[in-house]
Amino acid sequence: GEDVEQSLFLSVREGDSSVINCTYTDSSSTYLYWYKQEPGAGLQLLTYIFSNMDMKQDQRLTVLLNKKDKHLSLRIADTQTGDSAIYFCAVLFSGGYNKLIFGAGTRLAVHP
Amino acid sequence: EAGVAQSPRYKIIEKRQSVAFWCNPISGHATLYWYQQILGQGPKLLIQFQNNGVVDDSQLPKDRFSAERLKGVDSTLKIQPAKLEDSAVYLCASSLDRGRRGEKLFFGSGTQLSVL
Numbered sequence: 727g728e729d730v731e732q733s734l735f736l737s738v739r740e741g742d743s744s745v746i747n748c749t750y751t752d753s754s755s756t757y758l759y760w761y762k763q764e765p766g767a768g769l770q771l772l773t774y775i776f777s778n779m780d781m782k783q784d785q786r787l788t789v790l791l792n793k794k795d796k797h798l799s800l801r802i803a804d805t806q807t808g809d810s811a812i813y814f815c816a817v818l819f820s821g822g823y824n825k826l827i828f829g830a831g832t833r834l835a836v837h838p
Numbered sequence: 839e840a841g842v843a844q845s846p847r848y849k850i851i852e853k854r855q856s857v858a859f860w861c862n863p864i865s866g867h868a869t870l871y872w873y874q875q876i877l878g879q880g881p882k883l884l885i886q887f888q889n890n891g892v893v894d895d896s897q898l899p900k901d902r903f904s905a906e907r908l909k910g911v912d913s914t915l916k917i918q919p920a921k922l923e924d925s926a927v928y929l930c931a932s933s934l935d936r937g938r939r940g941e942k943l944f945f946g947s948g949t950q951l952s953v954l
Contacts, residue, residue: 730880757942768947769881769929814880818943823893824869824935826943828880 728752728819732829738836744802746832748815751796757818758791760800763831764811772800772813802834810836840864842946844930850952856918859949863911863932869893870907871943872915873929881929887913888935917951925953 729751738744750758759774775782775789775798782789788801798817802809815829843862851857863870869888873881884903886894889910898905902921907913917924927948934942 769945771942771945774942823886823888824933825883825886825894826871826931827883828873830880 728817728825728827730815730817730827730829732813732815732832734830735833736835738805738834740805740807740836740838742805744800744805744809744834744836746800746802746813746815746834748798748800748829749796750798750815750817750827752819752821753796754819754821755793755796755817756820756824758789758798759816759818759826760787760789761814761816761828762811763814769814805834805836807836807838810834842930842932842944844928844946844949846949847947848950848952850954851920852954853922854919856916857920857951858914858916859928859930859951861913861915861930861946863913863930864944867932867934867944868910869933869935870913871929871931871933872905872913873931875927875929875948876923877926884915884928920951920953922953925951927951 732748760772761769786803790799812831814831819825872884875881884898885905887907890907905915927950929948930946931943
């Protein structure tokens with residue numbers, strides 16, 4: 727079956743880079759997403775990568791995909807206090823139909 | 839372009855009461871999803887519609903939850919009777935879905951349910 731796993735917590739110093747990791751099962755993934763959720767707010771789509779890509783860069787965000795190891799990461803360069811939030815990895819599995827499965831989320835804490 | 843609309847934004851009920859949530863997806867989007875997000879957890883897929891047919895309801899507690907999508911547009915999710923553990927944010931999402939290839943999902947802002 728489909729499953730998505732993430733580490734639950736990450737703490738970084740302001741200005742450093744953050745790397746949030748995600749692993750998933752099943753090989754029918756098509757799109758892989760990173761969502762951000764701030765306290766009391768909805769899900770904000772940050773970036774996504776198609777499964778035939780290895781890397782995607784979007785300003786301070788870099789997504790790396792290792793399809794062989796079923797490993798996805800999100801790197802945030804020059805992390806700021808405003809980046810403190812929960813980050814969800816989500817994988818769109820496309821077996822008989824498209825199904826989006828979320829990880830449990832990684833809480834990123836940025837300290838001065 | 840209008841996004842996914844959900845109402846109400848907040849709902850507080852007592853256990854054993856009934857509650858209903860409404861979702862209006864983006865115009866033309868064939869697929870509609872209902873997710874449940876319990877505090878501190880990732881969203882969990884409850885039910886997925888393709889037009890007005892159900893394609894996945896394997897995680898829907900069918901003894902108390904029901905959902906429908908009339909005419910393949912709006913959808914309602916109902917809980918009857920509610921339990922304390924149903925307290926969560928209920929998220930609706932939609933996607934265009936042009937076939938078997940993956941599509942981007944667009945989320946509504948959710949309905950926050952508190953069961954007392």
